[in-house]
Amino acid sequence: MNSNRPSSNRPVYLKLRDQIAAAIIDGAYAEGEMLPSVRALAAEQGANPLTVAKAYQQFQNDGLVEVQRGVGMYVVKGAAERLRARERDAFLREEWPEIRERMARLGLDPADLALST
Amino acid sequence: MNSNRPSSNRPVYLKLRDQIAAAIIDGAYAEGEMLPSVRALAAEQGANPLTVAKAYQQFQNDGLVEVQRGVGMYVVKGAAERLRARERDAFLREEWPEIRERMARLGLDPADLALST
DNA sequence: ATGGCTGTATTATGGCACTGATGCACCTCG
């Protein structure tokens, strides 16, 4: 059983969104650089261009990405740090408490698992 | 943004399932005792009986709960420990790696957060 | 200017998960 939160059966556009966010934070998509085009990323990921566009959408709304019509989308300066701060805050506020409680119930201690690669 | 994994917009039957599992592990639903009836729990939680039934379903399949038609559902002996072991294993195998990677990316260390209630 | 690349809007469609209303089969107790 356990249909908990496997990243497997999440909507495609959310998986892409996470993946893109990670790339921005890690600098794989560096600031000032152009993001992969909607069509390119779609082809690479075997997804629909519209689905990719939907994933990109949220970054535009947050001003982390700038659109130059007819050219492409660029990572805004300072986007990586802003994104990381934002995600970290959200994680601590919305996800971590539940995870912590869950682990406590299962008899697990985060400190013990911190080292295990 | 951040439509990550807030327990808020999870399907009702999954939230119920988690809640029931927690009750069994914690002993709130003790072994040998009868679970709340589908209708009773539905009324209490403001959900549909069928949704509750769907939540119960998975526990039957796993043999953690025994059904007596026309009577009710009972927690099988040893269910709590079996359930905890099963969930703990699944958590470590499927969820923790992703959580750990995610925290690393956000600059968080599980050990630091272990103490904060 | 033209071809080729960008993002975007439109519309339609299929699939699937979630939720819900109703009724039936079963058991227990008085």
Add this chain to the structure above:
DNA sequence: CGAGGTGCATCAGTGCCATAATACAGCCAT
């Protein structure tokens, strides 16, 4: 036996997700 409690099956409705086929608007190098 009848009333009221069980779980469960069937059917239907709804909304989100993903895909598809076009078409359009903008930029740029040749």
